[in-house]
Amino acid sequence: MSIIAVSNIKGGVGKTATAVNLAYLSAVDGINTLLCDMDSQGSASYYFRIRPKKKFNTKKFLKGGKHIDRNIRGTDYPGLDLLPADFSFRNIDIALDGLKKSTQRIGKILVPLRREYGCIFLDCPPNVTLLSENIFHAADIILIPLIPTTLSILALKKLLGFLGKMNYRRFKVMVFFSMVEKRKKMHVEMMQRISKDHRILPIAIPYLADVEKMGVYRQPVTAARPGSVATTAYQNLWTEIRKHLER
Amino acid sequence: MQKENSNTWFLPETISSDHLIKEISKQFSVQIKPQQKTTVTYFDTFDWRLYRKNHLFYRVNQFWKLLRCDSGEVVTTFCEMNFSPRRFAWEFPASPMKTLLKSTLGVRGLLSLVVFETLSICVRILNTDEKTVAYIHVKTQKVKADNKIFRTVRLEGVQGYESSARKLGQFLHRCGITDPAPPVYLFKEGVSAIGRLPLDYSSKFSIELKPTLSTRQAARAIFGQLLDTMRQNEAGIREDIDSEFLHDFRVAIRRTRSGLTQLKGVLPPKITETMKNELAYLGRITGPTRDLDVYLLYEENYLSRLPGVLREGLAGFFTEMTDRRYREREKMIDALQSPRYRKIISGWQAYLDGDDGDEPSRHSERPVYESARKIIYRRYRRIMKKGGAIGPSSPDEDLHRLRIQCKKLRYSLEFFSSLFSPEEIARVIKQLKGLQTNLGDFNDLSVQQDMLQDYLSTIGPGSDKEIELAAAIGGLLTNLHHEQKDVRNRFVATFGKFSGSKNSKLFSKLFG
Numbered sequence: 028m029s030i031i032a033v034s035n036i037k038g039g040v041g042k043t044a045t046a047v048n049l050a051y052l053s054a055v056d057g058i059n060t061l062l063c064d065m066d067s068q069g070s071a072s073y074y075f076r077i078r079p080k081k082k083f084n085t086k087k088f089l090k091g092g093k094h095i096d097r098n099i100r101g102t103d104y105p106g107l108d109l110l111p112a113d114f115s116f117r118n119i120d121i122a123l124d125g126l127k128k129s130t131q132r133i134g135k136i137l138v139p140l141r142r143e144y145g146c147i148f149l150d151c152p153p154n155v156t157l158l159s160e161n162i163f164h165a166a167d168i169i170l171i172p173l174i175p176t177t178l179s180i181l182a183l184k185k186l187l188g189f190l191g192k193m194n195y196r197r198f199k200v201m202v203f204f205s206m207v208e209k210r211k212k213m214h215v216e217m218m219q220r221i222s223k224d225h226r227i228l229p230i231a232i233p234y235l236a237d238v239e240k241m242g243v244y245r246q247p248v249t250a251a252r253p254g255s256v257a258t259t260a261y262q263n264l265w266t267e268i269r270k271h272l273e274r
Numbered sequence: 275m276q277k278e279n280s281n282t283w284f285l286p287e288t289i290s291s292d293h294l295i296k297e298i299s300k301q302f303s304v305q306i307k308p309q310q311k312t313t314v315t316y317f318d319t320f321d322w323r324l325y326r327k328n329h330l331f332y333r334v335n336q337f338w339k340l341l342r343c344d345s346g347e348v349v350t351t352f353c354e355m356n357f358s359p360r361r362f363a364w365e366f367p368a369s370p371m372k373t374l375l376k377s378t379l380g381v382r383g384l385l386s387l388v389v390f391e392t393l394s395i396c397v398r399i400l401n402t403d404e405k406t407v408a409y410i411h412v413k414t415q416k417v418k419a420d421n422k423i424f425r426t427v428r429l430e431g432v433q434g435y436e437s438s439a440r441k442l443g444q445f446l447h448r449c450g451i452t453d454p455a456p457p458v459y460l461f462k463e464g465v466s467a468i469g470r471l472p473l474d475y476s477s478k479f480s481i482e483l484k485p486t487l488s489t490r491q492a493a494r495a496i497f498g499q500l501l502d503t504m505r506q507n508e509a510g511i512r513e514d515i516d517s518e519f520l521h522d523f524r525v526a527i528r529r530t531r532s533g534l535t536q537l538k539g540v541l542p543p544k545i546t547e548t549m550k551n552e553l554a555y556l557g558r559i560t561g562p563t564r565d566l567d568v569y570l571l572y573e574e575n576y577l578s579r580l581p582g583v584l585r586e587g588l589a590g591f592f593t594e595m596t597d598r599r600y601r602e603r604e605k606m607i608d609a610l611q612s613p614r615y616r617k618i619i620s621g622w623q624a625y626l627d628g629d630d631g632d633e634p635s636r637h638s639e640r641p642v643y644e645s646a647r648k649i650i651y652r653r654y655r656r657i658m659k660k661g662g663a664i665g666p667s668s669p670d671e672d673l674h675r676l677r678i679q680c681k682k683l684r685y686s687l688e689f690f691s692s693l694f695s696p697e698e699i700a701r702v703i704k705q706l707k708g709l710q711t712n713l714g715d716f717n718d719l720s721v722q723q724d725m726l727q728d729y730l731s732t733i734g735p736g737s738d739k740e741i742e743l744a745a746a747i748g749g750l751l752t753n754l755h756h757e758q759k760d761v762r763n764r765f766v767a768t769f770g771k772f773s774g775s776k777n778s779k780l781f782s783k784l785f786g
Contacts, residue, residue, distance in 0.1 A: 056353070057336070057337075057351075057352065057354070057355075076405035077403075077405060077434075078403070080434070098434070099434060100432070100433055100434025100435065101432035101433040101435070103405065108433060245403075245404075
């Protein structure tokens, strides 16, 4: 029963690709898995060819319970379900702000789902808002994809600083390198420089065309190309996370 | 929740699978996956513990699945990449499935009862986004044991796309696919191929006797059923599937011996004498293995009685018990394959099957109802007398004797229960059970202490290992001794409950 949030302040760092592929690998391992698409852009939903039902929106989502159950949809893979994002999720912060205990709402919504699913992945929108705070509150692991560039590291520091200030530190922060290009000198240097931090996993997902093509196949690359370099990279990442989950 | 029952139908003989798939493709946008060959293996214990609890348990590909028999609802699944054969609940990795199996199977092992060789074609039904919204599985399932073939169609919905599944269901109905094929039906068919029937074995004794039967006729029926039980367990003992086969075998021996003693003057004296001797022999040759089975089953219990520091010492004890059991079992198996054993069984069978031509004996012609009341009431009164005389300072021996008396009473109640009102018999047995538990616990604890003391005396002075072992045994002895004292202290209250006026009125009403 673990909740894994994939988050970063920056956009375009591979959050959705990570959430989609890890959720798939988790289901393949026989763990009943749910992927919650929290990003109003709905990219994770798109990858699985799932559209939200017409009546689903932020209001229904925040009500939780049966409103969530009704809107969870099965993917094409056994053991993997998805809660699609609605475009109205873009205003979720405003809706949260008006509620009591506004930082703990999502955690509450997820409680009944924890019983049903062995693993819940949350694909977060790129920023740190009230929604993110809710998600951090609920999560067991906060997984941060990091492109090894100066600005990304700056953003990471800000995020870590924010997480550090949250005094309920029940979650574990795990950072891994994403979209790494070995031929770029800066990537290599940056990776070396910060690799000593204990929160950084010794895992690098390379920048690969196969991952980008997920938008064309509309399948996780781990499902569409089981033997590919991309799949191996995600598998290594998943193995590393499982080690922590089993502890 | 997934359901595997309400949406599986037989494919009518008039429809070929190819034709059905063609018809589906005309109506829906589909993707057809190549035909797959799988093996589905159903498991249960010899005495149907899963089926009794309304469960079907099977393995397909890397999945273990547990369904409800009646609704076909999936209770829990467990995925295991590499197949490893598992027999006992404790051999499964920690999971909700393990917990469920542990509470259901107890010490019994799983048998693979039915194997289906299945050819299946999966048709995915797609929407305009090419998202799968439902599956249709067209299957040909062959029972491995007798090559019987079942063709089925299963409709599997996808959560959140219920309307598509509904439409498909209606379509199949229009095609004439309406005859439901629940998994439990296929399971039963498969089971019959190996010559069994669900619930055809239970370790509980039950027999329907007509009150008008003569006591000898009833005795033949009772002993006949007990002999069946012995024979049914022979194969499981030989294959060493779990410890219950031998246990049930021995209980059937004990019941028969007790019956022979209690039904005095019912069978010809010569038969009674011979069988008493022969059954005592069977008890002797199977005893040592059963004792060791019991000690080995204590492992978890013993470890939990000891503090962490002493636990390691016990490892040597259980290794030795395992070795001893191996040797004793070899001897027992030899004896069970000997001409003497075969002669005992076939002779007894021949006598019980024979017609009633042999000459009557003292009580053989008395109606069974009368004999039953006499036998039960006599035993009951004896228990009341002996039990009432037991006080705090009575020797342990008295409790042991009372235990045997209670057991005899229990056996005769079970032999003749069909002659009395079921509710009242149930009440009587429930009361007796409470007393038997107390006496049984007391006896188990003293047998264990005797065994451990004997074992302790064989440990010579020597290495650290032996010291650790002796310390662990010493710890256990202390712990068992304390528990035995508690059990003994509870005896008076337990017996008081049994001998209460309500219960004694019931006894005299039924049997007096």
